[in-house]
Amino acid sequence: MNKMKIIHLIQALENGGCENMLLRTLPFLAEFEHKIITLNQRGELAEQFEQKNISIININQKSLLDIFAYFRLLKEIKKEKPDLIFTYLFHADFVGRLFLQIFTNAKIFPSLRTTYNHKKYWSARLFEKITKYFVKQYLANSESVKDFYVKKIGVNPKKITIIPNGIDIDFYDKIERDENLRKNLGLEKEDFTIICVANLHINKGHKYLLKAFEEIYEKNKKIKLLLVGDGEEKNNLKNQLENYLSKENVLFLGKRNDVAQLLKISDIFVLPTLFEGMSNAIMEAMATGLPIITTDIPENRELIENEKTGILVHSENVSTLVQAIKSLINNQVKRELLGKNAVKVIEQNYAISIIAKKIELFINSTIE
Numbered sequence: 203m204n205k206m207k208i209i210h211l212i213q214a215l216e217n218g219g220c221e222n223m224l225l226r227t228l229p230f231l232a233e234f235e236h237k238i239i240t241l242n243q244r245g246e247l248a249e250q251f252e253q254k255n256i257s258i259i260n261i262n263q264k265s266l267l268d269i270f271a272y273f274r275l276l277k278e279i280k281k282e283k284p285d286l287i288f289t290y291l292f293h294a295d296f297v298g299r300l301f302l303q304i305f306t307n308a309k310i311f312p313s314l315r316t317t318y319n320h321k322k323y324w325s326a327r328l329f330e331k332i333t334k335y336f337v338k339q340y341l342a343n344s345e346s347v348k349d350f351y352v353k354k355i356g357v358n359p360k361k362i363t364i365i366p367n368g369i370d371i372d373f374y375d376k377i378e379r380d381e382n383l384r385k386n387l388g389l390e391k392e393d394f395t396i397i398c399v400a401n402l403h404i405n406k407g408h409k410y411l412l413k414a415f416e417e418i419y420e421k422n423k424k425i426k427l428l429l430v431g432d433g434e435e436k437n438n439l440k441n442q443l444e445n446y447l448s449k450e451n452v453l454f455l456g457k458r459n460d461v462a463q464l465l466k467i468s469d470i471f472v473l474p475t476l477f478e479g480m481s482n483a484i485m486e487a488m489a490t491g492l493p494i495i496t497t498d499i500p501e502n503r504e505l506i507e508n509e510k511t512g513i514l515v516h517s518e519n520v521s522t523l524v525q526a527i528k529s530l531i532n533n534q535v536k537r538e539l540l541g542k543n544a545v546k547v548i549e550q551n552y553a554i555s556i557i558a559k560k561i562e563l564f565i566n567s568t569i570e
Contacts (some may be wrong), residue, residue: 209237210237210239212504215244215251222482224290225250230554231561244260263520266293271537275301278501288341289437295312298312299336305535313340314343314347317354320405327355339364343366345364366551368554370554374382377468389467396426396471397470398566402439403433406435406476407473415427415452417526421500429452429455430458430464440506440544465487465492472527473495492544493541496515510540
């Protein structure tokens with residue numbers, strides 16, 4: 203019996219949360235045949251997918267107005283004859299709904315990864331409102347994302363199926379703390395290390411973290427801040443640091459392929475994000491056993507119970523962020539307890555084997 207063929211359509215396989223979610227999940231869905239079509243370029247994670255025997259087709263689309271790229275895409279879809287097509291993120295959603303939905307017979311499912319709950323992303327929200335009528339069924343990664351699309355976009359709740367992100371617990375459990383890595387980064391043995399893993403976008407709230415770190419640094423010089431990720435806010439953040447006393451203790455590490463190892467050498471994880479979908483970065487920190495400080499928004503409350511599996515602080519509020527960080531710096535017992543509780547939540551609810559089974563059931567239900 204031939205396997206069901208599934209096409210995963212995405213702009214590029216860059217080192218982001220959605221892309222890493224796919225990298226973790228697809229190998230656990232081996233009963234289906236998976237192929238990835240990238241619209242723009244292959245992306246830095248492409249080789250890792252190929253190492254897992256997941257083939258990649260690149261369309262090399264220059265822009266959304268690149269007409270010839272649409273013909274190349276349609277040719278590939280007709281050749282592959284997929285049973286299902288999943289689309290990820292704005293670019294692929296646009297192409298899936300306004301092109302493939304019309305010119306192919308495949309069932310197309312947009313994967314909702316975030317809430318776009320920031321004024322900067324008004325165009326994405328407008329697109330969702332206008333094109334929601336083209337979509338027969340969505341997949342969302344959290345209750346909060348579903349709630350956003352129902353209340354803000356006007357999507358019928360019956361059209362949204364929730365399947366959360368999954369985490370490979372065994373992978374994080376096997377990673378050892380690497381003192382050589384700390385040394386190579388210039389971290390001294392007594393340095394208390396704060397890590398933030400997030401692309402440098404305005405909605406991740408890095409500027410509030412830098413303000414909080416500066417305030418803490420004034421009375422505690424043995425702290426370091428690791429910023430893992432890249433993005434358009436990098437220059438703004440470096441300019442913000444220019445007159446800060448703490449600027450030498452803030453390390454911009456850029457995109458990394460050793461995030462798990464960096465989490466393991468850190469003492470706390472902080473993400474002052476303004477909105478999310480279901481944060482892979484938070485889930486990875488939970489799986490590592492790190493105590494977490496993040497914002498008290500609906501998306502994060504699905505993962506973090508305040509003062510039990512992490513600390514939730516007011517969004518865009520530096521003083522509460524400072525207070526939370528200080529409370530963990532001075533309390534090792536609390537750090538360890540929060541970390542242990544967080545690991546249990548991931549094991550019980552978000553283990554990749556559990557999530558893969560939910561995806562398998564959803565896929566099989568589409569052919570009934």
